Amino acid sequence: MPKHDVAVVGIGQTKFRSKRRDVNIPEMIYEAVKMALDDAQMEPKDVDAILIGNMDHFEGINFSEMWCGIDATPGYLKPVVKIATGGTTGSSLGICGYYNIASGIYKNVLVVGWEKLNEGGATTGIITAFDPVWERPSLAGALGPLALMANIYAAKYGITSEQAAKVTVKNRSNAANNPFAHLQMPNITLEYVMNSQMISYPLRLHDCCPQSEGACALIYANEEETKKITDNPAWFKGVSTAHYYTFGTDDIMYDLPTATIASKKIYKKVGIQDPIKELDVAEIYEPTSWSELSWTEALGFAEQGGGGKLLDEGITQMSGELPVNPSGGVLSTNPIGATALVRFAEAVIQVMGRGGKRQVPDVETALGMGFGGSLWTELAIFGKDPNPLR
Amino acid sequence: MDKVAIVGCTQTKYEAEKIDLTISELVFEVVKKLHNELGIINDDVGCVITSSNDFNDGRTIANMAVQDAVGSVRKSESRVSGDGAFAYVYGAMRILSGEYDTVMVVSHGKCSEGNQFLINNSIFDPFYQRHLGLDQISSAGLMANIYMTKYGISEEHAAQVVVKNRKNAINNPFAHLQKEVSISDVLNSPMLAYPLKELDFPPYSDGAVAMLLTNEQNAKKYTDTPVWLRGYGSCTDAYYLGHRTMTDLIGLEFAAKEAYKMAEIKNPVKDLDVAEVFEAFSTHELMIYEALGFCGKGEGGKFIDNGETQMSGSIPINPSGGVLSSNVGMANGLVRVAEVVLQIMDRAEKRQISDAKTGLVYGMNGICSQGNCVLIFGGE
Numbered sequence: 001m002p003k004h005d006v007a008v009v010g011i012g013q014t015k016f017r018s019k020r021r022d023v024n025i026p027e028m029i030y031e032a033v034k035m036a037l038d039d040a041q042m043e044p045k046d047v048d049a050i051l052i053g054n055m056d057h058f059e060g061i062n063f064s065e066m067w068c069g070i071d072a073t074p075g076y077l078k079p080v081v082k083i084a085t086g087g088t089t090g091s092s093l094g095i096c097g098y099y100n101i102a103s104g105i106y107k108n109v110l111v112v113g114w115e116k117l118n119e120g121g122a123t124t125g126i127i128t129a130f131d132p133v134w135e136r137p138s139l140a141g142a143l144g145p146l147a148l149m150a151n152i153y154a155a156k157y158g159i160t161s162e163q164a165a166k167v168t169v170k171n172r173s174n175a176a177n178n179p180f181a182h183l184q185m186p187n188i189t190l191e192y193v194m195n196s197q198m199i200s201y202p203l204r205l206h207d208c209c210p211q212s213e214g215a216c217a218l219i220y221a222n223e224e225e226t227k228k229i230t231d232n233p234a235w236f237k238g239v240s241t242a243h244y245y246t247f248g249t250d251d252i253m254y255d256l257p258t259a260t261i262a263s264k265k266i267y268k269k270v271g272i273q274d275p276i277k278e279l280d281v282a283e284i285y286e287p288t289s290w291s292e293l294s295w296t297e298a299l300g301f302a303e304q305g306g307g308g309k310l311l312d313e314g315i316t317q318m319s320g321e322l323p324v325n326p327s328g329g330v331l332s333t334n335p336i337g338a339t340a341l342v343r344f345a346e347a348v349i350q351v352m353g354r355g356g357k358r359q360v361p362d363v364e365t366a367l368g369m370g371f372g373g374s375l376w377t378e379l380a381i382f383g384k385d386p387n388p389l390r
Numbered sequence: 391m392d393k394v395a396i397v398g399c400t401q402t403k404y405e406a407e408k409i410d411l412t413i414s415e416l417v418f419e420v421v422k423k424l425h426n427e428l429g430i431i432n433d434d435v436g437c438v439i440t441s442s443n444d445f446n447d448g449r450t451i452a453n454m455a456v457q458d459a460v461g462s463v464r465k466s467e468s469r470v471s472g473d474g475a476f477a478y479v480y481g482a483m484r485i486l487s488g489e490y491d492t493v494m495v496v497s498h499g500k501c502s503e504g505n506q507f508l509i510n511n512s513i514f515d516p517f518y519q520r521h522l523g524l525d526q527i528s529s530a531g532l533m534a535n536i537y538m539t540k541y542g543i544s545e546e547h548a549a550q551v552v553v554k555n556r557k558n559a560i561n562n563p564f565a566h567l568q569k570e571v572s573i574s575d576v577l578n579s580p581m582l583a584y585p586l587k588e589l590d591f592p593p594y595s596d597g598a599v600a601m602l603l604t605n606e607q608n609a610k611k612y613t614d615t616p617v618w619l620r621g622y623g624s625c626t627d628a629y630y631l632g633h634r635t636m637t638d639l640i641g642l643e644f645a646a647k648e649a650y651k652m653a654e655i656k657n658p659v660k661d662l663d664v665a666e667v668f669e670a671f672s673t674h675e676l677m678i679y680e681a682l683g684f685c686g687k688g689e690g691g692k693f694i695d696n697g698e699t700q701m702s703g704s705i706p707i708n709p710s711g712g713v714l715s716s717n718v719g720m721a722n723g724l725v726r727v728a729e730v731v732l733q734i735m736d737r738a739e740k741r742q743i744s745d746a747k748t749g750l751v752y753g754m755n756g757i758c759s760q761g762n763c764v765l766i767f768g769g770e
Contacts, residue, residue: 079624
């Protein structure tokens with residue numbers, strides 16, 4: 001148990017789009033920050049500290065927190081710290097915010113993730129993550145390794161392209177009910193996904209996430225401050241991170257072992273024995289349709305190789321026993337530095353019952369997931385109270 | 391506040407170009423040394439916080455490159471993108487939360503692998519400032535010029551900082567530049583950004599630093615002389631140089647006030663035995679004296695004239711030789727922490743300040759003290 005319980009008391013996110021030519025980076029971030037401050041009915045001066053992050057190489061700005069933390073958030077004369085860990089940037093920020101409050105150092109903290117991908121090159125940026133001697137010429141970028149993983153996963157467990165395409169249809173149909181989601185495709189069909197262009201076998205265009213621009217901001221508070229701000233907070237029940245080897249060739253490129261390690265840890269902490277029954281909703285970080293199938297297994301929602309069956313049985317649909325990605329997921333919206341924080345935000349929205357047309361009924365406990373780096377997983381479980389289930 | 395201890399720290403020798411080591415090998419050296427020194431194995435480390443900068447390393451997700459080296463496979467690691475002092479703070483928070491018994495904090499810098507002008511020019515916004523060609527050197531020149539003009543600080547005052555720090559570095563086996571320089575050496579070195587000359591600026595160094603943090607219950611398991619966090623303050627100044635009060639380090643003043651309050655320090659010169667500060671150029675250190683309240687505004691020059699910050703002075707500053715002797719990029723703040731830890735543990739050998747019980751660390755992000763972190767440490 002942490003020294004202090006931590007609640008999310010304010011949420012802000014921009015409408016995500018492929019291009020935001022009308023705003024510069026700080027202006028874009030400010031939209032989400034303002035919304036979060038208004039949501040928590042806080043003035044800029046009330047904020048104790050700011051955590052902000054994106055990936056430096058994507059927009060080509062070094063120490064971006066100095067520009068954005070000061071000009072887009074109330075960072076002037078306050079602590080501003082940047083956390084950046086690739087795809088997991090949003091969840092690393094979200095988890096760092098948790099420790100800022102849990103440690104008793106701050107009473108409240110503003111957590112901001114953002115990306116403006118159209119002003120840079122995501123793939124160019126991602127490629128530099130890989131070792132310049134051994135990996136950069138062979139297995140660099142995001143799509144290549146993800147296609148390799150999908151291929152091994154499909155071959156090993158007999159998962160079909162149709163099953164993967166059904167994930168896209170599910171998530172993009174959910175996105176149609178989320179006004180913030182980037183890709184709005186309410187009439188998407190299985191044939192449309194199946195007939196889209198092959199990008200990197202077995203990934204077709206619509207098996208992949210888009211590139212989005214936007215920002216997400218959350219405000220956390222300790223017990224005392226939370227009472228003053230809202231009657232309807234979402235509390236952290238636990239957080240968990242698992243990292244893995246640097247080199248892809250050291251990893252097993254299927255089953256996402258970090259999700260298994262991190263989920264076992266957090267389920268134990270929160271007292272979850274059967275995640276399908278005890279979680280009410282999950283927002284997971286699926287960069288491709290195939291990943292959602294595989295990740296749901298690693299998170300213990302299905303047995304190994306059972307991700308396809310889990311989907312076929314409708315368990316992860318909005319009407320199923322454990323709806324996965326009511327927001328539309330990463331397949332609909334992917335502003336990289338914010339993506340994992342959007343997962344946390346959506347889990348929080350579901351716990352607060354503020355999901356509008358995409359609200360899952362009676363959510364008590366929700367899981368948010370971040371994925372990134374060299375196949376890392378970060379998790380947070382939110383609930384209506386901070387206590388473990390048992 | 392509950393207690394959080396540093397029980398051990400290790401450093402590489404800082405050098406101009408460690409061409410024989412990759413970043414990962416550089417980091418592994420300090421991690422392995424830390425394990426050996428404390429008699430621990432990887433399983434004894436609860437989680438890891440690193441600090442690095444993607445631009446400096448030329449790698450996005452720069453912490454990915456050091457996963458294997460810090461041993462965070464299957465466990466939690468997170469990365470502060472910025473100065474190591476902030477990574478220390480995050481590590482301390484994880485201990486204070488009660489969720490981890492031990493946290494390893496690691497920071498590295500390999501300045502030799504990048505073009506420092508391009509790296510530092512990218513800190514400036516792409517619309518108004520970047521194409522002016524500003525970097526850390528030209529903005530330091532602007533700041534020094536305004537500061538020196540307003541307060542009547544001379545180039546000799548500035549040179550004394552360099553002479554002091556370079557002299558201290560001779561006694562620090564980890565320091566990069568270990569050669570004494572004279573006032574005239576500094577004054578006659580080539581002009582880089584008026585009024586600052588080549589020797590008013592630090593070198594570029596390669597190296598890494600690691601330390602183990604733990605809680606009160608476990609500290610004595612590792613050492614008889616744990617070093618405790620007594621105070622912390624952080625504050626960010628304006629982004630655009632034109633929005634800054636270029637004659638005073640306002641952000642640092644606020645951060646110091648907060649840290650002094652937490653550590654119950656009334657008179658810093660009297661209550662502190664040593665300070666390790668991130669001085670990015672010679673006059674910067676004088677400005678830091680003022681912002682930390684060691685002397686009045688504009689009195690930094692007089693303060694060094696009186697020898698107050700020399701090894702034998704009332705408040706020795708940068709016994710390690712400071713950043714002017716070893717400039718390890720993002721590791722600078724954590725190197726400062728390591729030096730204060732060695733001083734308080736009475737393990738600083740030839741540069742030991744006798745009876746050092748309380749020390750201050752100043753770590754910085756960005757250009758000319760934009761992001762500021764002040765830490766106060768104490769012994770038993």
